[in-house]
Amino acid sequence: MATLGELAKLIRSKNAGPFVMTIDIMFGDEETYEKVKKSGVLSRKLVAETYKISENQVQFFEVDNCYAFKASIPRPYFQGDLMDSDSHAGQQYAPFIDIEVPGT
């Protein structure tokens, strides 16, 4: 079974403004994207479980025209607040790299 890290062209996270962060998981071709989509492994639920937040805090998108999945969540702390640990939210994607994709 392959992992998302092995299959994806790019996995990244970033601020979407100072109050929300967003995670992009992008694939290089339609075939891989469709396989991952079909596996059902990437979902609102997975994002919620990974970050230990409730599902209704997660916006989840399948973006067919660029073979990408996208999730957005409220930042645990606003950008630059005293307890914030990642000003650009650039390193919050790591837990998705090792997710295994059934059927690959």
Next chain:
Amino acid sequence: MASTDEVRVLAGSGVCGAGFRAESLEEGMGKKPHFIGCDGGSTDPGPFPLGSGQTSFARTSIKRDMRLMLLAARKAKVPLLLGTAGTSGGAPHVQAAREILMEIAEEEGLKFPLAVIHAEQDKEYLKKRFREGRIKPLDPAPPFDEETIDKSERIVGMMGEEPFLKALDNGAEVVLTGRSSDCAIYAGIPIRNGIPEGIAWHAAKILECGTAAVEQRKAADSLFATCRGDHFDIEALDDTLRCTPQSVASHSLYENADPFRLVESNGTMDLSTSTYEALDDKRVRVSNSGFEPADRYTVKLEGAELVGYQTIVIGGVRDPYILRQLDSWIEKIYASVHKRVHDIYGDTISRDDYVFNIRVYGRDGVMGPLEPETELRTHEVCMIMEATAPTQDMATSVATVARHKALHEPIPEWSGLITGLACTYSPAHLERGAVYRFNVNHVVEPDDPYEMFPIEYVNVG
């Protein structure tokens, strides 16, 4: 211009100060753009630039980029639109960028009609709109009231394309603005010339990040769009960079919560139906993007307030006995520090007057509460101990206490005095100065798109 005519747009770079190749700008000018645009910042660097009034990029970097764009625009006699001056677009940021612009004009002997559009908001105006119920929260938003307005170092409004167009109508050929929507810099002129709103706004969205939309971004660089009837064509100007349907489509993901719907002052881009077609191996044609006009015009606010002054201590732990009880050892450091601070200051300072925090790299320093890993799997950790207080003196006082307490906090395995923290520097503490927080995520409903953005006209040279 009839709707079948084209509007050619050159984006100097993703940010004025991030750079671009001089050759790329020249290549773009060869395609005869109707105007050049560039923004000067965003909230990306965090609350510090907005709160402190400082710019994120160095003055020298901003000046280099601005000089090349200004010279190119003046030579071709096309408008230059510079949004969000000086990172945050508040009064000191606009002033800093304006001084740079004036300096360049003098050095190069340039003459032009300039419009400077201000975006830092008058606090009484904001209070009036708040009392009228015309300041509304976005989601998520910090609490907001008149006290928030008073406490803010500054609050800026994000202007739409209308003030830019008004300045041009009144004869300006260079427009330097405070905080503006990045897209508004690029959308106004094409829309006015008959390009459908959906196409113009989507092109603007791609343009505003410069080469972020190319396949393998090597560095910040210029980008070119040709808007024509029902589509726009996008291309990089460095011969080695390629725009592909996927690279352009995926740009709508970047830094947006929703990849299909992007909100502006006067409406929302709808990119859910956009189509992307390769024209050749470098250029992409985009069609079928939509725009839904808003029922109510809104202006987004950005504000920052002072949190306090901060001093930090950086150190590391390598002892496996400490590492296996790291959490409880750190709890003891917290307790020792608070007790010692109380011993020093007595009742003159309460626990609410300062914040003492320890970050642990190697455990959850990067992800904090989002970290799914629960086990420590490392032979060393880095600790950053942070003290934040109403004065720098007090922050430093707490940080120096923390250094001493962390150095010698005992563990049961060792008897005798231990030194449990490897301090990186001497002095071990580092004064970080003032720290700020974003305190506003709201929109104002103004009477019109202009009332929050006064325009000043200057004949340069």
